Amino acid sequence: MQRYFVESLNWDQSHVYINSDDVHHIVNVMRMVEGNKLICVHPNEGAAVCSILQIEGSEQVVCKIEEWITQDIELPVKVTVVQSLGKGDKVEQVVQKGTELGADSFIPFQADRSVAKWDAKKSDKKIHRLEKIAKEASEQSERTSIPSVKKLMKINEIVSLEGYDYKILAYEGEARNGYSETIKIIFGKVKPGDSIIVVFGPEGGFSDKEVETFLQSGFQSIRLGPRILRMETAPLYFLSALSYQLEE
Amino acid sequence: MQRYFVESLNWDQSHVYINSDDVHHIVNVMRMVEGNKLICVHPNEGAAVCSILQIEGSEQVVCKIEEWITQDIELPVKVTVVQSLGKGDKVEQVVQKGTELGADSFIPFQADRSVAKWDAKKSDKKIHRLEKIAKEASEQSERTSIPSVKKLMKINEIVSLEGYDYKILAYEGEARNGYSETIKIIFGKVKPGDSIIVVFGPEGGFSDKEVETFLQSGFQSIRLGPRILRMETAPLYFLSALSYQLEE
Numbered sequence: 001m002q003r004y005f006v007e008s009l010n011w012d013q014s015h016v017y018i019n020s021d022d023v024h025h026i027v028n029v030m031r032m033v034e035g036n037k038l039i040c041v042h043p044n045e046g047a048a049v050c051s052i053l054q055i056e057g058s059e060q061v062v063c064k065i066e067e068w069i070t071q072d073i074e075l076p077v078k079v080t081v082v083q084s085l086g087k088g089d090k091v092e093q094v095v096q097k098g099t100e101l102g103a104d105s106f107i108p109f110q111a112d113r114s115v116a117k118w119d120a121k122k123s124d125k126k127i128h129r130l131e132k133i134a135k136e137a138s139e140q141s142e143r144t145s146i147p148s149v150k151k152l153m154k155i156n157e158i159v160s161l162e163g164y165d166y167k168i169l170a171y172e173g174e175a176r177n178g179y180s181e182t183i184k185i186i187f188g189k190v191k192p193g194d195s196i197i198v199v200f201g202p203e204g205g206f207s208d209k210e211v212e213t214f215l216q217s218g219f220q221s222i223r224l225g226p227r228i229l230r231m232e233t234a235p236l237y238f239l240s241a242l243s244y245q246l247e248e
Numbered sequence: 249m250q251r252y253f254v255e256s257l258n259w260d261q262s263h264v265y266i267n268s269d270d271v272h273h274i275v276n277v278m279r280m281v282e283g284n285k286l287i288c289v290h291p292n293e294g295a296a297v298c299s300i301l302q303i304e305g306s307e308q309v310v311c312k313i314e315e316w317i318t319q320d321i322e323l324p325v326k327v328t329v330v331q332s333l334g335k336g337d338k339v340e341q342v343v344q345k346g347t348e349l350g351a352d353s354f355i356p357f358q359a360d361r362s363v364a365k366w367d368a369k370k371s372d373k374k375i376h377r378l379e380k381i382a383k384e385a386s387e388q389s390e391r392t393s394i395p396s397v398k399k400l401m402k403i404n405e406i407v408s409l410e411g412y413d414y415k416i417l418a419y420e421g422e423a424r425n426g427y428s429e430t431i432k433i434i435f436g437k438v439k440p441g442d443s444i445i446v447v448f449g450p451e452g453g454f455s456d457k458e459v460e461t462f463l464q465s466g467f468q469s470i471r472l473g474p475r476i477l478r479m480e481t482a483p484l485y486f487l488s489a490l491s492y493q494l495e496e
Contacts, residue, residue: 073474097481141475184496225491226321227389233345240488243473248432
């Protein structure tokens with residue numbers, strides 16, 4: 001069933017009033033008619049199966065709430081993915097697939113060795129595009145919440161973020177060491193409701209200075225299996241393993 | 249350190265003779281000189297740190313074997329990924345990232361709902377390209393073996409393949425059910441040395457007929473977490489979870 005995110009203002013006890021761009025999608029793309037069913041997702045309350053009561057031209061679609069969906073498909077731990085800027089569309093790939101895999105939010109990170117640089121103007125546009133990707137991926141993967149995309153940050157801003165139960169540095173040097181604390185030890189301790197912030201490096205890896213700064217700020221360095229992963233593959237491994245640990 | 253796959257004929261007890269395209273890469277791209285170190289990978293024997301003894305023009309690079317690398321970075325279970333053809337470069341993405349994550353081989357699958365169709369001529373070219381992607385991804389992820397890419401198969405060929413300890417169908421319908429045998433139960437039983445064949449559907453999912461055929465042929469249907477994953481994300485979840493279970 002097609003699903004649409006609808007702002008909380010557009011809900012009452014028994015109805016949903018869709019008046020965003022989604023009206024066009026419902027009426028002209030999906031060619032739905034009165035009586036057809038769709039899923040509306042409330043920002044805080046979750047998802048509900050609804051039926052179309054009335055299509056008011058291209059302005060509004062009024063839906064009746066039939067049944068709330070209770071199955072929880074959100075990852076039980078809030079994961080903030082700090083993703084170093086990389087070449088091409090790698091950050092976009094991480095946001096798209098990271099959303100499918102249950103991430104709670106994304107922070108783009110201007111790392112020392114990031115090949116891409118975002119200036120202020122470019123940054124706004126990029127963030128907006130990433131938000132759109134997160135919204136579409138949430139719909140596609142049938143999630144009940146959309147991950148947020150924060151502004152581009154530098155290392156001093158990231159290490160001063162507070163309120164996380166676990167602070168993790170995915171450091172590829174650790175894969176080469178062959179020994180370090182593994183994520184299995186950390187994931188074994190994580191409980192539903194906990195929050196994790198995890199930082200992933202750019203193509204060239206972290207600089208020595210960055211590794212030092214993160215470690216001194218209480219980040220734990222971990223490896224993600226014995227093979228060296230591309231920058232855009234590492235977050236997918238991390239989220240898949242966490243889902244496997246907690247959800248399977 | 250840069251790594252190169254070298255055919256077994258080009259090794260003796262203490263030397264490696266590189267005379268493939270890699271000579272160009274070593275001499276002109278990496279600008280290496282005599283005395284520089286690199287890693288040579290033998291098809292069966294694993295990887296060795298070598299130093300360059302002599303560069304013979306653009307014809308050959310002679311290396312001295314310094315030390316064999318003993319750490320095993322191969323996934324201890326042989327996974328054959330059967331990937332339905334999809335839109336754009338999705339199969340390429342699966343081969344690239346699946347190689348990083350430790351897959352042993354790939355079989356392209358012409359599923360009922362595959363949007364892409366490969367004819368005989370296109371197929372040869374595509375397979376050749378996938379083999380190249382697997383080789384490059386093996387080098388990049390520092391693996392000691394290159395996954396093979398088999399010919400395009402139809403369902404009757406796939407269900408008649410033999411010799412696998414586990415036969416698995418990643419069926420997205422199961423994610424919607426909210427309950428089914430999870431991969432945790434299967435992965436908990438898998439032992440090093442076992443082999444797994446796992447089939448992933450195209451964008452539109454498997455047809456009912458395909459699901460029936462696979463199940464009747466002894467494939468077990470499983471879900472990969474509670475969220476619906478894109479066709480190119482599902483194999484990465486599967487391989488990441490298996491690595492996490494066995495290697496972390």
